[in-house]
Amino acid sequence: MAWRNLGRNRVRTALATLGILIGVVAIASLGMATAALQQQATADLQGLSNEVTVSAGPDHSHDGITADQVDDIETVTGDATVVPEKSNVTTLSARNGAETRLRVTALTKADAMYNVSRGQVSNRLRSGALLTESDAERLGLEIGDPVSYNNRLYRIQGILSSSQGFGGGRRELVVPMSAMAEQDHYDSVTVLTTSEQSVESLTTDIESWFNDDDEQIVNVRNFAAVQQNVDSFLGTLQLGLLGIGSISLVVASVAILNVMLMSTVERRGEIGVLRAVGIRRGEVLRMILTEAAFLGVIGGILGVVVSAAIGVVIFEILVGSPLDAFSWQSARYLLYGMGFAVFASVLSGLYPAWKAANERPVEALRE
């Protein structure tokens, strides 16, 4: 019955449905977009979230962390992996004449610090080197090719994956510790926590070991705070975007309110007849609410289909894996959109339904 009533003015029904559809698409696709951003940001930050970096502070007596201090850090941090690093800057030139200036990092335990997209990374590197992908391309270097640093040759054994850490634009050559043997001290020490250890407490432990109120021997940094900031920013972004989405659904429900109001005014006499032949007020109410709910459900379903398609595209672009759009993190926005659509439709059908049901049949029949 409600279904056929909607069929009576197809254009009006279609327009109301379109309104709901747009509202649902706005909510669901904006929600999915933030879910995609969040997933990407979390993936980006994951490599940093368990790192504590120690470097020489302003009151340090040397220009870097000493080997003794590295031992101290190892003592303080227990099971954590401690990776001392020396770093420098160099210019690499290729046979084809291309040149690139990049950061050189010398370390042991390269396998704990780096992921490669191609080739392999061994613990000590020995005579091998790792190079970021963009530089390898620029210089026309492949795995197995030699690079020269400080008059010594190293063979490239791995290409660093470019999407690690904030490293989108990172340019780095990683060489064995022996390459910088002439440098006495370490520029920084990276502590990789085990899963049981907290980044914050390790940071405090190291600080209290070396520093006191007067002297800041070492600087200790971690990225936990960065991750928190990013998370909270994304949370705010998400709320904002969902807010925008909701506004469009509010507009859509005003459209439904209008459609339902128009159609009840138009059918005033007819509803009067229904009431006269003994249809109860509750039944009239139910009929009109059902019509409104139908609008919401149809608009919602269409909206969910369109949003799912948009979600797949968003995830393909932002994350690179389109099917992640159907993970709960993102797919729940489809559910929210649908729920909101039905809720808003019924809510805006309420007043017209109430008005129609409570009209006195005598008045309605006079039409």
Place this chain on the structure above:
Amino acid sequence: MSVIELVDVVKEYKSGEELITALDDVTFQASHGEMVTIIGPSGSGKSTLLNMIGLLDTPTEGAVQLNGRDVTDCSPDELTEERRSEIGFVFQDYHLLPMLTATENVELPTMWEPTLDKHDRAVDLLGRVGLSDRLSHQPTQLSGGQRQRVAIARALINEPDVLLADEPTGNLDQDTGATILDELTRLKETEEIAIVAVTHDEQLVEYADRVVELVDGTVTS
């Protein structure tokens, strides 16, 4: 015993600042198997009277009795229940729902009760008013007389005691009007119902067992 009875009914309503007395001390009754026709000039209160009899409106003073029960002070919802079970309506403009078939229109008053299946009765009633071959037609595919017969079938679906007809032949030509009136007369006899019709139509007066004339809100005959 009369099915429906109005005792000393007064109906006043406000039109702007003016207090209009639409019905002034009207007493009316109709019995099973009786066709009563209400006539009178426009503005005489015919429709108001029919609304009172049909429990669509409540009187300012006086009492309304349905099958001996006083329904004057019933709530709107209680009146709806009474209308549903005891009263059938036939309107001048038929008032069929355009998107429903003839059978569905006849079933309409029972449609919201899933436990009640009146489909067979609806088909039977349509057969009795001569529309067996029009069961699945929509109102737009039916002639005026056929539509009015669908409306009559709808009015009878809940086996009412009273059938109220507001100008039932008003939109029909003489011949079609006559068949509708024959139909009503037959139903009056077979179903033992009281029929109350409001009309200008002389033809309808001929079919009536009793005529009530209303002038300025009072019964004159």
